[in-house]
Amino acid sequence: MTVARQPSSQSQVAMVFDLNKCMGCQSCSVACKMLWTRGPGEEHQWWCTTNTLPGRGSPRDWEQMGGGYRDGELVLGREPTREEFGGGWQFNKEEVFFGGKGQSVHLTPTTADGKPPEWGPNWDEDQGAGEFPNAYYFYLPRICNHCSRPACVEACPSGAMYKREEDGIVLRDEDVCEGSRKCMQACPYKKIYFNQVSGVAQHCNLCFPRLEQGVAPACARNCPGRMVFVGVLGDERDPVHRLVHEWKVALPLHAEFGTEPNVFYVPPLSSYRLREDRSIDTETMRIPPEYLESLFGPTVHEVLAKLQSEIERVRGGGRSELLDTLIVYDWKTLFGPFDKEPAVVDAVRKAGQ
Numbered sequence: 001m002t003v004a005r006q007p008s009s010q011s012q013v014a015m016v017f018d019l020n021k022c023m024g025c026q027s028c029s030v031a032c033k034m035l036w037t038r039g040p041g042e043e044h045q046w047w048c049t050t051n052t053l054p055g056r057g058s059p060r061d062w063e064q065m066g067g068g069y070r071d072g073e074l075v076l077g078r079e080p081t082r083e084e085f086g087g088g089w090q091f092n093k094e095e096v097f098f099g100g101k102g103q104s105v106h107l108t109p110t111t112a113d114g115k116p117p118e119w120g121p122n123w124d125e126d127q128g129a130g131e132f133p134n135a136y137y138f139y140l141p142r143i144c145n146h147c148s149r150p151a152c153v154e155a156c157p158s159g160a161m162y163k164r165e166e167d168g169i170v171l172r173d174e175d176v177c178e179g180s181r182k183c184m185q186a187c188p189y190k191k192i193y194f195n196q197v198s199g200v201a202q203h204c205n206l207c208f209p210r211l212e213q214g215v216a217p218a219c220a221r222n223c224p225g226r227m228v229f230v231g232v233l234g235d236e237r238d239p240v241h242r243l244v245h246e247w248k249v250a251l252p253l254h255a256e257f258g259t260e261p262n263v264f265y266v267p268p269l270s271s272y273r274l275r276e277d278r279s280i281d282t283e284t285m286r287i288p289p290e291y292l293e294s295l296f297g298p299t300v301h302e303v304l305a306k307l308q309s310e311i312e313r314v315r316g317g318g319r320s321e322l323l324d325t326l327i328v329y330d331w332k333t334l335f336g337p338f339d340k341e342p343a344v345v346d347a348v349r350k351a352g353q
């Protein structure tokens with residue numbers, strides 16, 4: 001049995017998602033799907049998912065499935081079922097389009113075994129929580145976190161999974177993978193899928209072939225809201241490093257899982273609550289701070305206060321380098337060393353063939 005490579009790296013590529021800009025358009029999810037998971041056995045795989053919060057997420061109730069580290073020790077959770085992931089449905093297209101039944105039949109999804117689906121990658125979209133007039137929700141994109149201490153790598157019995165030294169990306173050798181699915185149990189974020197056709201587990205590879213050519217991942221490049229930063233931690237000039245380590249407004253999701261994730265989030269501000277007389281309560285946000293704390297930890301309160309303070313400074317006529325960075329006047333500032341156009345890189349590659 002091959003010994004798993006140690007989860008260490010000389011450099012770490014990281015991402016920051018500014019949740020104040022996410023509109024839930026699913027451009028990131030579709031870009032990833034079209035590029036990476038269109039093969040046999042990958043129908044249900046969505047390496048990038050954008051879910052509505054509060055919500056049960058994808059796979060359903062993943063936050064309660066376990067995994068990660070407890071008191072420094074690896075803890076295996078449970079593997080999500082295909083039904084909990086959802087998706088990969090079949091549709092009665094022949095009947096609808098060519099069956100001659102007019103408007104008496106409609107497109108109806110069914111699972112692989114012919115049953116009505118009970119969950120999907122974005123099943124509870126836009127439902128949120130709260131009651132009128134103070135209902136609230138926001139969107140949360142999720143990919144593999146390419147953790148600094150990846151539980152999946154430690155749990156892999158075949159040594160197929162490893163953390164690449166040159167950039168910290170967590171990858172797997174599918175020729176070595178034995179399909180034990182221990183990685184799925186160990187990952188507390190449940191962003192690893194199993195391919196029943198090939199018999200191997202699969203997950204987001206951070207578009208490493210693009211990164212190697214100086215091109216940002218597809219999910220980031222296809223975001224119309226300019227909300228996804230890609231960069232290198234440790235480079236003090238990089239916006240990702242500054243947002244995480246200098247300004248400290250980008251936080252990991254569920255840091256208590258102990259895997260030290262390298263995908264970070266600028267938490268969402270929200271509108272103020274309305275009182276019963278419909279006057280504005282300028283002391284209370286609609287999104288409960290305690291809910292955000294359950295996702296991003298107690299530091300989230302300081303982050304929200306800092307963001308609000310910077311906004312007030314600008315409203316008062318001042319300047320804020322932090323807000324200028326988050327606004328992203330020039331799209332290239334999103335991607336650090338990965339700002340090349342994919343079409344140009346592809347043209348150069350073809351010309352060299």
